[in-house]
Amino acid sequence: MLTAACKDAGFECDYVAKGNTEEELLKDVAQHAIKVHRMQESDMTPEMIQKVKSITHALQ
Numbered sequence: 001m002l003t004a005a006c007k008d009a010g011f012e013c014d015y016v017a018k019g020n021t022e023e024e025l026l027k028d029v030a031q032h033a034i035k036v037h038r039m040q041e042s043d044m045t046p047e048m049i050q051k052v053k054s055i056t057h058a059l060q
C-alpha cells in the first residue's frame with residue numbers, strides 16, 4: 001500500500017491518499033485535489049506528479 005499525505009504537499013489538509021500501485025495513488029491524489037482543492041486535471045503536471053512521488057510512503 002502506498003500513501004501520500006496532503007499536508008506533506010503543503011496543504012492544510014488531513015487527507016491521506018492511498019493506492020495499491022503508484023497509478024492508483026496518483027489517481028486518488030488527482031481526484032482529491034480536483035474535488036477539495038479546486039485543481040484542474042491540467043494541474044496534474046509532471047512536476048506535480050514528481051512532488052507526489054517525493055512524499056509517497058510505502059506501508060506494509
Ligand SMILES: [Zn+2]
Pocket residue numbers: 006007011013014015032036037
Ligand atoms: Zn487535501
